[in-house]
Amino acid sequence: MEKQLTELKTLLAEVVDLQRSASVLAWEQQTYMPPGGGAARAEQLATLEGLAHRLFVTDEIGALLAELHPAADGWDYDSDDASLVRFISRKYGRERHIPSELVAEIARTTALAQEAWVRARQAADYPMFKPHLQKVLALRRQQAECLAPYEHIYDPLLDEYEPEMKTAEVRAMFAAIKDELIELVHDISARADAVSDEMLHGDFDIELQRAFGLQVAQKFGYDLERGRQDEAPHPFCTSFSSDDVRITTRFNGSFLPSALFGTLHEAGHALYEQGVAPDLARSGLDTGISLGVHESQSRLWENLVGRSRPFWQHFFPQLQAAFPGALGAVDVEAFYRAINRSKPSLIRVEADEVTYDLHIIIRFELELDLLTGALQLDELPAAWNDKYERYLGVRPENDAEGVLQDIHWSTGAIGYFATYSIGNLISVQLLNSAREALPNLDADIAAGEFGALLGWLRENIHCHGSKFTPRELVQRVTGGEMDSRPYMRYLREKYSDIYAL
Numbered sequence: 152m153e154k155q156l157t158e159l160k161t162l163l164a165e166v167v168d169l170q171r172s173a174s175v176l177a178w179e180q181q182t183y184m185p186p187g188g189g190a191a192r193a194e195q196l197a198t199l200e201g202l203a204h205r206l207f208v209t210d211e212i213g214a215l216l217a218e219l220h221p222a223a224d225g226w227d228y229d230s231d232d233a234s235l236v237r238f239i240s241r242k243y244g245r246e247r248h249i250p251s252e253l254v255a256e257i258a259r260t261t262a263l264a265q266e267a268w269v270r271a272r273q274a275a276d277y278p279m280f281k282p283h284l285q286k287v288l289a290l291r292r293q294q295a296e297c298l299a300p301y302e303h304i305y306d307p308l309l310d311e312y313e314p315e316m317k318t319a320e321v322r323a324m325f326a327a328i329k330d331e332l333i334e335l336v337h338d339i340s341a342r343a344d345a346v347s348d349e350m351l352h353g354d355f356d357i358e359l360q361r362a363f364g365l366q367v368a369q370k371f372g373y374d375l376e377r378g379r380q381d382e383a384p385h386p387f388c389t390s391f392s393s394d395d396v397r398i399t400t401r402f403n404g405s406f407l408p409s410a411l412f413g414t415l416h417e418a419g420h421a422l423y424e425q426g427v428a429p430d431l432a433r434s435g436l437d438t439g440i441s442l443g444v445h446e447s448q449s450r451l452w453e454n455l456v457g458r459s460r461p462f463w464q465h466f467f468p469q470l471q472a473a474f475p476g477a478l479g480a481v482d483v484e485a486f487y488r489a490i491n492r493s494k495p496s497l498i499r500v501e502a503d504e505v506t507y508d509l510h511i512i513i514r515f516e517l518e519l520d521l522l523t524g525a526l527q528l529d530e531l532p533a534a535w536n537d538k539y540e541r542y543l544g545v546r547p548e549n550d551a552e553g554v555l556q557d558i559h560w561s562t563g564a565i566g567y568f569a570t571y572s573i574g575n576l577i578s579v580q581l582l583n584s585a586r587e588a589l590p591n592l593d594a595d596i597a598a599g600e601f602g603a604l605l606g607w608l609r610e611n612i613h614c615h616g617s618k619f620t621p622r623e624l625v626q627r628v629t630g631g632e633m634d635s636r637p638y639m640r641y642l643r644e645k646y647s648d649i650y651a652l
């Protein structure tokens with residue numbers, strides 16, 4: 152089988168090269184491309200992504216997989232080769248049902264939709280974006296139809312981001328946390344005065360913010376020889392190989408947490424990608440397995456580490472030195488409470504840990520209704536605003552702080568949002584396992600030492616790339632299934648302490 156395996160890897164390397172080249176263009180579109188470049192960029196992305204897909208779903212790859220798959224059953228399950236055949240067979244089985252022309256059309260439409268979204272968000276003008284969203288939604292529906300039969304039309308779309316996860320499981324997950332979250336929001340609102348975040352609003356020099364955020368990201372282990380940071384309208388992380396993993400940030404000169412925690416979040420994604428084993432390069436296994444697992448890494452660094460007391464014991468004096476005017480007279484405990492202040496708000500990426508998942512539940516419910524046709528696009532902004540009022544008690548005054556705030560739908564990422572909450576849940580389970588292995592974890596964090604934690608994550612999660620499904624990965628690390636209880640326990644304990652509930 153050695154010959155077939157080599158042939159398969161050679162063909163896959165070409166596919167990966169094309170996909171990663173498309174990622175470079177997509178990154179550049181978000182960071183440096185002048186507004187006029189949008190139409191040509193859409194064609195370039197359509198060509199590259201269509202070509203990558205065509206090269207992947209060939210009969211040649213199908214025949215190689217048909218030979219390799221039975222043989223691989225006898226190989227060591229954990230080996231790179233067995234994992235490759237398993238993972239690629241599953242992906243091939245899915246992708247061969249989707250016409251390459253549709254893949255290209257989605258690339259073209261979403262590249263244009265992103266440009267329209269940027270303009271519409273600036274103008275807070277949903278009708279400007281609606282025709283694009285209509286096209287994107289129709290194409291994603293069409294893609295889901297290619298993958299029929301399904302239990303729910305959301306299933307095949309979710310599967311693209313979170314392999315093997317079903318809509319029914321997401322519903323059960325949200326049912327398990329929703330009421331408790333709303334109750335916790337309620338309990339905190341009765342004690343709202345206990346925490347002030349006044350010192351986080353003010354005048355914060357953007358260059359100083361940039362330097363501080365990057366310095367912490369590097370302390371975490373983000374290697375700038377193999378990465379870089381740029382600005383973008385919506386922060387993200389993208390990988391061209393484990394040796395070139397880039398993050399973007401959005402700066403706000405008058406509110407300190409936006410860029411700071413955004414940077415720590417994206418650095419968490421970047422650490423995952425930089426930690427993929429070099430042996431997996433150009434195989435298709437050379438990236439994080441799912442967006443849920445990815446988000447578990449970003450939220451772990453952003454929140455479980457970056458919003459913890461030990462972390463700020465170490466870093467607060469440095470932050471104070473950078474911003475003596477705003478923070479010089481603030482004590483570390485007041486700062487810790489301020490950055491963890493929980494208050495229902497409109498913008499998801501700036502939401503605190505308690506309210507965050509309610510933002511996700513809102514998008515998940517809206518997406519289900521859009522996909523089934525229960526909700527029409529004309530009704531979307533009002534439905535969005537109503538849900539914000541019902542779940543969080545706040546109502547957007549315009550579409551920029553409502554339905555236009557996230558880039559995702561313009562990129563075609565419908566079926567994606569649930570992975571944020573999956574990530575939150577898993578992040579606590581994984582950190583609990585890390586804690587058992589690293590009894591000095593809090594002392595390390597308080598000393599600004601992250602090598603042991605990163606080493607543990609590298610060994611148990613990052614190095615595997617896409618070798619194991621999210622379920623397998625959670626099982627291997629925690630010995631159990633994905634579970635919302637540790638997450639809810641973490642939130643309840645942390646916020647009971649902060650708000651003296």
Ligand code: ZN
Nearest residue numbers: 416420446449
């Ligand atoms: Zn993220």
